[in-house]
Amino acid sequence: MATIKILGTAGARFVVAKQLRSSAGTYIEHDGTRIVLDPGPGTLVAMAKQKPRLAVEKLSGIILTHAHLDHSNDVNILIDGLTEGGLKRRGVLFAPRECLQGESAVVLKYLRPYLKEIRILEAEKEYKLGNIPFRTSCRHYHTAETYGLVFKFGKKQVGFLVDTLFFPGLLKSYEGCDILILNVVRYKPHPSPNVQHLCLRDAEEILSKLRPEKAILTHFGMTMLQARPNQVASKLSRKLRLDVVAAYDGMSIEV
Structure with missing residues (x-):
């Protein structure tokens, strides 16, 4: 049995800056392997506040889908x-190259030797962290080098469709997911092509074609919060005849 705990559901700058929702990342545990995915602001604090506490020193590794602060x-x-503090060399970091090189690098150089290993994420490749295999999606259309992930827990596949504009190539990357977790930042499309996030209409198109057993909407911006994510998910569930729910801070999913 795998446990996925969505520590935070904030997306977009204003929801994060005002902490209208927690901006902590996602904790994943399966068969003795413990991962934090996309540790946004407040992740360490959120882990410490869980009951029982999620011990940072027991993590097997960290995965970044892209370099943005959230x-x-x-x-x-x-x-x-x-x-x-570097006293015990352990843990693996998986991240796109942009997180480690160039102007957008986010991992401090003095900390890198503390880790047992650093692995570069590339498009449509297979990886393994401890006892959890996963694969990357195609490269997303986003303002940073971004890859979604599909984890395999026994016979079940759980996809994390993270920040991106919608494009048809996404569908192939997430085929076969039993559970699909989607970052739906916007309620309606944004007029600017520079705002590269999914809106509700995009989520509906994706889910209508992929039809996972369960879909979870998360990473909400202001317009989604104003539309009330629970109501949005409920309407979408009825329309598509799928199990669609809105995530909340601290939500646990058993796989």
Whole structure:
């Protein structure tokens, strides 16, 4: 049995900056392997407040889907914590190259040797962290180098469709997911092509074609919060005749 705990459901700058929802990442545990995915602001605090506490020093590794602050802000403190300040060299970091090189690098260089290993994520490749295999999606259309993920827990596949504009190539990347977790930042499309996030209409198109056993909407911006995510998910569920729910801070999913 795998446990996925969505520590935070905030998406977009204003919801994060005002902490209208928690911006912490997602904790995943299966068969002794413990992962934090996309540790946004407040992840370490959220882990410490869980009952029982999610011990940072027991993490097997960290995965970043891209370099934006709401997905990577706490990566450095988590590295420091899981290695106990560098006293114990352990843990694996998976991240796109952009997170480690160039102007958008987010992982501090002095912390990198603390880790047992750093793996570069590339499009449509297979990886394994401890006892959890996963694969990357095609590269997303986003303002940073971004890849979604599909984890395999026994016979079940759980996809994390993270920040992106909608494009048809997404569908192939997430085929076969039993559970699909989608970052739906906007209620309606944004007129600017520079705002590269899914809206509700995009989520409906994706789910109508992929038809997972369960869909979970998360990473809400202001317009989604104003539309009330629970009501939005309920309407979408009825329309598509699928199990669609809205995530909440601290939500646990058993796989």
